Structure formats: C-alpha cells, structure tokens
Amino acid sequence: MSVLTNAHRLRFLVALCILLTLWWVLLGVVEREAGRAEQQGTRLMLNQIRSVLVVKGAEIRLQEGADFRAWVGRNPFEWFGSEPAWYDGICHDGRPEPGRWCFKRLQTGDKGYKKDTAGAEGRVIFQPRQPISLGDRQGSVDTPMAWVVAVEFTDRNGNGRLDGQDLQSGLRLQPVETNDRAEH
Numbered sequence: 001m002s003v004l005t006n007a008h009r010l011r012f013l014v015a016l017c018i019l020l021t022l023w024w025v026l027l028g029v030v031e032r033e034a035g036r037a038e039q040q041g042t043r044l045m046l047n048q049i050r051s052v053l054v055v056k057g058a059e060i061r062l063q064e065g066a067d068f069r070a071w072v073g074r075n076p077f078e079w080f081g082s083e084p085a086w087y088d089g090i091c092h093d094g095r096p097e098p099g100r101w102c103f104k105r106l107q108t109g110d111k112g113y114k115k116d117t118a119g120a121e122g123r124v125i126f127q128p129r130q131p132i133s134l135g136d137r138q139g140s141v142d143t144p145m146a147w148v149v150a151v152e153f154t155d156r157n158g159n160g161r162l163d164g165q166d167l168q169s170g171l172r173l174q175p176v177e178t179n180d181r182a183e184h
Contacts, residue, residue, distance in 0.1 A: 056076070057169075087100070
C-alpha cells in the first residue's frame, strides 16, 4: 500500500511541476505580448501625431507662408479633432501615469532659472508600462520617453541647425531626452 501511495505522490508532484512550468511559460508569453502591444500602441500614437503635424504644416504653409519656427515646441494634441485615447492633457505631476501620454510645458525664465509660469512650448511625454524600444531609444516604467515638435528643413550648409538659408518644409516630431531628475 505504501508503494502505491508513494507512486501517487510522485505522479502528483510530477504533474504539479509540469503545471507550474507551463504556468510560468504562459506568464512569460503574456508579459512579452503585453510589451509588444504597448510598443505597437506607442508607434500608432506617434504615427497619428506625425499625421497631424503634416496637416498642420500644410495649413501653416497655406495661411502664413513657409516659416514654421513659431510652431516649434507646441502641443500637437491640441491639433487633433478630438482628444486621443490615453492622453491626460497637460502634465501636472511631472509625468503621466504608466501607459499614458501628456504634454509637459517648459518653464519660462531668465538665464535658465525656472519661474512659476509655463509658456506654450513643451514636450510630449509618454510613460510606458512595460519596457519598450523604438528604434535606438528605450523606455520603461522608470524611463519616460519624450518628443518635441520641431521644424523639418533641408540643411543646405550642413551645420545641423535651422538657419535663414535653409529650406523649411514642415513640422516633425523629434525625440528628445527627458531630464526628469533635473526637474524634480
């Protein structure tokens, strides 16, 4: 009888080990797919913002000519027809909740010192829930990702900066580093 009981216990332990292993593998797959879904969602939102920038650039060109510098750093979410999902508006606590987007206004001030007022310029902030990579950039729960609206231009003199002789062609979304540690 004890040999039979030990055999049942052994089968039970083997079955339990197999189930726990399968459960562990399943959790890994779910986590990987959640990260992949968030990465795709982030790419989709960035593509929507880029599309809005193309439309806004065309409007500016038709109404004001080819000078886009006044629109640098503006909030692209204001140009959407309706507020996008996962957008929280202006960042109030430095960064949005994980999985959310916000617009962080840059503080205005003389010689780099912050004042209590913020201007219209700022950056788009995304706080990932999962570690994601977009090109060569990495984002995670601890590392938000940021972009700024910039002028798309043809660099005629090759200096990498927008000069008077450079041809402006529209607006683009430019990745920037977040300086969260310096602002908190």
